[in-house]
Amino acid sequence: MQTRENFGGRLAVILAMAGSAIGLGNIWRFPYLVGQNGGAAFILVYIAACALLAMPIFMAEAVIGRRSGSNTFGAMKKLAPGTRWKWLGLVTVVAPLLLLSYYSVVGGWAVDYFMKACSFRFIGDTSGLFGGFISSTWEPLVTHTVFMALTAGIILLGVTKGIEKFTKITMPMLFILIVGIVIYGLTLPGSWKGVEYMVKPDFSKINAQVVATAMGQAFFSLSLGVGTILTYASYMRKEENIVSAGNCTAAFDLLFALLAGFAVMPAVFAAGIQPEEGPGLVFDTLPYIFSQMGWAGTVVSVLFFFSILIAALTSSISLLEVGVAYLVEEKGWSRRRSTLVLAFGTWALGVLCSLSFGPLSGVKLLGVGIFDFLDKLCTNWLMPFGGLLFTLFVGWKMSKADVRDELTGGGTCNRRLFPLLYFLMRYLAPVGIVVVFLTNLFL
Ligand code: PFF
Numbered sequence: 001m002q003t004r005e006n007f008g009g010r011l012a013v014i015l016a017m018a019g020s021a022i023g024l025g026n027i028w029r030f031p032y033l034v035g036q037n038g039g040a041a042f043i044l045v046y047i048a049a050c051a052l053l054a055m056p057i058f059m060a061e062a063v064i065g066r067r068s069g070s071n072t073f074g075a076m077k078k079l080a081p082g083t084r085w086k087w088l089g090l091v092t093v094v095a096p097l098l099l100l101s102y103y104s105v106v107g108g109w110a111v112d113y114f115m116k117a118c119s120f121r122f123i124g125d126t127s128g129l130f131g132g133f134i135s136s137t138w139e140p141l142v143t144h145t146v147f148m149a150l151t152a153g154i155i156l157l158g159v160t161k162g163i164e165k166f167t168k169i170t171m172p173m174l175f176i177l178i179v180g181i182v183i184y185g186l187t188l189p190g191s192w193k194g195v196e197y198m199v200k201p202d203f204s205k206i207n208a209q210v211v212a213t214a215m216g217q218a219f220f221s222l223s224l225g226v227g228t229i230l231t232y233a234s235y236m237r238k239e240e241n242i243v244s245a246g247n248c249t250a251a252f253d254l255l256f257a258l259l260a261g262f263a264v265m266p267a268v269f270a271a272g273i274q275p276e277e278g279p280g281l282v283f284d285t286l287p288y289i290f291s292q293m294g295w296a297g298t299v300v301s302v303l304f305f306f307s308i309l310i311a312a313l314t315s316s317i318s319l320l321e322v323g324v325a326y327l328v329e330e331k332g333w334s335r336r337r338s339t340l341v342l343a344f345g346t347w348a349l350g351v352l353c354s355l356s357f358g359p360l361s362g363v364k365l366l367g368v369g370i371f372d373f374l375d376k377l378c379t380n381w382l383m384p385f386g387g388l389l390f391t392l393f394v395g396w397k398m399s400k401a402d403v404r405d406e407l408t409g410g411g412t413c414n415r416r417l418f419p420l421l422y423f424l425m426r427y428l429a430p431v432g433i434v435v436v437f438l439t440n441l442f443l
Contacts, residue, residue: 013236014248019167020228021253023315024106025221027308028282030257031264033217035275038205039197043261045206045214050250053436054218056429057387058229058246059421060394063406065233066242067398071325072227075234080397088389092227093326095382097342099226100319101349102374104151107312108143108354109134109283114305115143117290122301126287130280134357144354145347151316152343155324156336163317166310174307175256177300181263185270185289194266197275208439215436216379221253225386228318231325242407243414243421263289279371320346349374380440388433395426 034042068075073089080086112133116122121129133139154163185191219225233242264285268275271288275281286304290297320342327338356363356370365373394403400422407421408414414421 013232013240013245015167016164017223017229017232017245017249018171018252019164019311019314020223020232020318021221021249021315022171022256023311024103024110024308025217025315026253026256027260027311028106028110028279029220030217031261031285032278032281033213034198034261034265035268035281036278037210037213038202039265039275040199040201041203041205042210042214043198043258044201045211046217047254049211049215049218050222050254052424053215053384053387053429053432054222054224055246055250056421056424057219057224057391058222058250059242059407060387060391060425060429061224061227061229062233062236062242062246063394063398063403064390065230066236066238067402067406069234071234071329072230072322073326073330075230076393080393085393085397088386088393089227089326091382091389092225092230092386093323095378095386096226096228096319096322097346098349098374098382099220099378100151100316101346102353102371103312103316103319104148104346104350105140105144105354105371106279107147107151107309107316108140108145110305110308110312111143111146112139113283113286114302114309116287117298117301117305120298122287122290122297123295124291126291129287130283134280134283135361137355137358140354140357141351144350147312147316148343148347148350150313151320152339154313154317155320155339155343158335163310163313167314170307170310173303174311175259177304177307178256178259178263180300181286181289181304182259182266184293185263185266188267188270188289188292190272191266191270194269195262197269198261198265208436208443212380212436212440215384215433216376219383219387220379221257222250223315223318225383225388225390226319227322227386230390231322232318239409241409241413243417381437384433384437388430391425391429391433395422395430 064075064079068078070078072092073086076085076089186195223229236242236245264282265275267285267289268281271285273281273284273288277284286301290301293300320339323342324335324338327333327342328335352360353371353374361369363370368376403422404418408418
């Protein structure tokens with residue numbers, strides 16, 4: 001049997017988890033959801049969903065991962081042999097692949113914008129740039145293919161570690177660039193309306209749908225409910241503190257999301273773009289900011305889209321890796337075959353998602369386009385459902401002593417915090433998720 005590698009240390013674990021968490025979800029998805037769901041009030045609900053629902057799930061996944069030391073499917077077989085819990089392992093193999101299919105489409109948009117930045121396209125009038133790109137047939141398909149090929153290539157060549165080394169440069173760079181863009185954006189005339197939109201909550205905007213969307217985004221952004229955190233935690237050493245790894249990951253993740261919101265929203269108002277626009281929001285707004293910056297805009301945009309691309313790749317490889325690990329460890333497939341088959345299947349589904357903005361825009365599933373349907377299915381249903389089962393497993397199936405042992409590092413840390421964490425995992429998070437599910441179904 002192959003011996004499993006462990007992460008080198010605390011920093012390495014946090015970096016890998018943060019690498020999976022921070023991605024298009026922060027920069028692309030968060031700002032447009034803020035715009036569609038009423039601004040500051042949504043942000044408050046989102047923060048509450050992270051603290052009360054997402055964090056306990058994070059801990060639960062990490063507990064299962066480290067206790068079992070194996071992939072999602074193997075973990076269930078090890079910790080609950082001969083039970084139906086193994087089906088949970090399967091849900092978490094399928095969901096990340098569905099998610100990757102449309103994630104790669106948006107990754108493709110980032111590829112396209114990186115190339116546009118390199119060829120000085122963000123100079124002068126940039127209006128209509130995204131609309132023209134997205135409704136065309138071939139350009140988004142080509143860039144989707146490039147993004148998926150990069151993802152599969154990294155996994156195939158086994159250079160995951162290499163790409164993660166990149167993040168040590170690109171993450172801080174992304175941070176500095178976004179802070180710079182925020183500051184610059186605030187100097188644009190009319191931008192203060194956007195700041196108000198981000199900080200002055202209008203509580204009348206909150207409804208069941210908004211809460212469900214916030215919960216889904218918390219799961220999406222922290223990579224929860226699909227076994228990614230479980231798999232990464234399975235490489236964690238016994239001495240690492242799961243609770244502080246979770247807190248650090250969540251804090252960085254939230255920071256990047258809020259910064260992206262503050263980079264985008266003021267410029268949305270300055271440029272007269274509709275905040276409710278949806279998935280294209282960031283791709284419409286950023287070129288406007290860059291075009292206002294003159295020549296510096298080109299430099300900033302090249303660095304910016306390069307960093308986004310790396311951030312997106314460290315997330316997409318974690319999505320593909322869950323399925324690959326399953327096929328290799330449980331079905332005995334070779335790594336090469338697993339990667340190629342899964343990448344091809346998800347790519348094909350992604351083609352439909354990509355076309356749903358253009359030639360297939362008339363195709364509706366439950367009233368929405370293919371891309372939106374898959375996105376809603378994954379974030380509002382599959383990820384919270386996976387998360388629900390993970391907390392139920394830790395709260396009700398595993399022995400309390402084992403859970404305590406994991407969360408307190410064998411009694412060396414978090415001893416006073418443990419009762420609260422256990423309560424959150426056993427009662428609050430599962431009940432909260434079920435309530436959100438039900439209100440979303442019936443209201
Ligand atoms: N958290 C990633 C992002 O915000 O872009 C997306 C993601 C990666 C979701 C890995 C789920 C996952 F397992």
